[in-house]
Amino acid sequence: MLALYCFFFIFNGAAQIQGEGEVYLKGDLIDPKFQGGGVEKFYDYVKTHFDFSKAKKPGRMVLSFAITTKGEVSDIRIVEVLDIESATEMIRVVKASPLWVPAYRNGNPTVTTIKFPFEFKAIQPTTPAQGTPAQTTPKSEPEVYTKNQVEKAPQYPGGLEEFYTLIAKNYQTPSVAGLSGTIIVSFIIDEAGSLTDIKVVKDLGYGTGEEAIRVLKLSPLWQPAMQRGVPVRCSYSIPIKINSK
Incomplete structure (x- = not known):
């Protein structure tokens, strides 16, 4: 058991x-x-x-x-x-x-x-009475805010330009002739400043979305969003432009 x-x-x-x-x-x-x-x-x-x-x-x-x-x-x-x-x-x-x-x-x-x-x-797990189905209490997840809902938006160390610099330096564009467009990635910055729940909202295929997830996992901790003086979870999304040479 x-x-x-x-x-x-x-x-x-x-x-x-x-x-x-x-x-x-x-x-x-x-x-x-x-x-x-x-x-x-x-x-x-x-x-x-x-x-x-x-x-x-x-x-x-x-x-x-x-x-x-x-x-x-x-x-x-x-x-x-x-x-x-x-x-x-x-x-x-x-x-x-x-x-x-x-x-x-x-x-x-x-x-x-x-x-x-x-x-x-x-x-020690409790055993429900015979003939009585086990009752489970659903675990409530912390509320997720948007940037416009919080008193202080999350901040990347050095500013958003540094965040895009991190992506540009580490993103490996696939060797596909004529591949051009924009992918969109969303994620949540949790109370500790970590990037979690990273998802590809718009993909161009050829592994472009998976590469974006890999690069975002390299991000150092952000300063989390603040609401009423307390760190909170905040959703974020970014576009990444692809232009294969």
Whole structure:
């Protein structure tokens, strides 16, 4: 029987925040903030984005990382490993983290290191009563906005021109004489800034659509769209002009 796993954050003082090169006493340091909250907000982010199929067994994992003065996550380490699959997935999720508000000391931003313990626990499936069909609750997907619906549209690092430069440098046009036209690709920029649900809306054939998907998967993280101060999923579409020489 396939067991399902869920992880729980250990809140009993185990999450540690320390400054660069020293441990701060309470009151000396203004803790870093994540999406308007504290470390519990970051736990919610990890719980939402972690692929639980990677967790193969129950147990404990301890993660540490640094928050730079710019609010970026760096120096990610698995201090206590449960297994390679879950550790790799945890690093992937943390690397994709949106920016934090850095810690401050004496009014100046400072580098801090945060240590998180996580515990994976098995969930025992319940057996429905005999003669009673099993009831499943459909999982609701986060709302997807358009660029015109959000307070702040998603932004590619360096601007949209840099995004098109990335495509132009990496797109390999098929060697088909006289092939000319425009393909259209749509995708969703999720709360972490990743490109997901990439689809070819208009294709020219000869592998042009598949090549567009390959290139878009090379994109670094975007700054996600913001709605009411919170990162949200946003749909996007782009035209790519093809002109085979």
